[in-house]
Amino acid sequence: xxxxxxxxxxxxxxxxxxxGENYVLENAPFLAEYxxxxxxxxxxxxxxxxxxxxxxxxxVWGKTHYSKSFYVLEGVVDINCDDETxxxxxxxxxxxxxxVEILWEFNLIHEEGTKGIDxxxxxxxxxxxxxxxxxPFKILRAVDYKNQEKAGxxxxxxxxxYRPSFTILNPRIIFSFKNKEEINYKSKPFxxxxx
Numbered sequence: 167x168x169x170x171x172x173x174x175x176x177x178x179x180x181x182x183x184x185x186g187e188n189y190v191l192e193n194a195p196f197l198a199e200y201x202x203x204x205x206x207x208x209x210x211x212x213x214x215x216x217x218x219x220x221x222x223x224x225x226v227w228g229k230t231h232y233s234k235s236f237y238v239l240e241g242v243v244d245i246n247c248d249d250e251t252x253x254x255x256x257x258x259x260x261x262x263x264x265x266v267e268i269l270w271e272f273n274l275i276h277e278e279g280t281k282g283i284d285x286x287x288x289x290x291x292x293x294x295x296x297x298x299x300x301x302p303f304k305i306l307r308a309v310d311y312k313n314q315e316k317a318g319x320x321x322x323x324x325x326x327x328y329r330p331s332f333t334i335l336n337p338r339i340i341f342s343f344k345n346k347e348e349i350n351y352k353s354k355p356f357x358x359x360x361x
Contacts, residue, residue, distance in 0.1 A: 172245065173245050173247055174242055174245075175242070175341070177218060177219070177243050178216060178219070178223075178224035178238050179195045179196075179224075179243055180225075180227045180238050181236060181237055182235065182236055183235050183236060183360070188355070190354070195216065195349070196214070196344075198213060198215045199212045207287075208342070209286055209310060210340065210342040211342070212344075213306070213342035215340060215341070215342050215345050216243075216341040216343075217338070217340065218256075218340065220338065222336070224359070225361075229361070235361060236361050237359065237360050238357070238358050238360075239359040242353040243351055244352050247341075251348075252306075253303035253307070254307045256307050257307075261309065268300065274291070299319075304345060305343055305348060306342045308339070308342075310340055311338070318331070320332045323347070
């Protein structure tokens with residue numbers, strides 16, 4: 167029998183100051199949901215979103231999305247890294263390959279990508295239309311590469327050649343929890359930043 171792997175993550179949740187400090191501390195995290203009239207689509211479908219230990223991007227998100235009136239909460243969460251509920255599209259090759267296989271099986275991808283279908287819609291489609299044994303994932307982790315050329319610290323592996331290869335030391339890694347009750351706090355979230 168395989169032992170469960172539990173990993174501790176320090177996560178940051180950005181939210182509006184609406185309701186005040188006490189309200190936010192009692193009710194956070196807040197659901198990121200579709201708002202078609204406002205053209206808001208959560209990256210990984212509806213859920214509760216956190217930056218994976220990235221206060222800088224949590225602040226950038228707040229400045230951009232909450233008119234510079236926001237809180238950033240920090241909390242330590244234990245993540246059960248089993249293959250049955252957790253889909254890690256950041257650091258688990260088995261999960262990445264398996265996810266691509268599901269996309270092929272459901273005709274959601276072709277040689278050039280996902281046919282213009284946003285990942286948020288793909289995730290929601292799989293959650294609603296697949297049997298739980300095919301797509302059981304309630305915790306998702308992914309990298310947001312938006313404007314990555316300008317963001318973070320780049321280190322070139324080798325600058326010789328046509329296209330130098332590099333790595334980024336400050337990637338925008340996002341966690342999304344489908345349900346609030348799946349967030350297993352090791353330490354209660356607190357406000358680490360207020361604008």
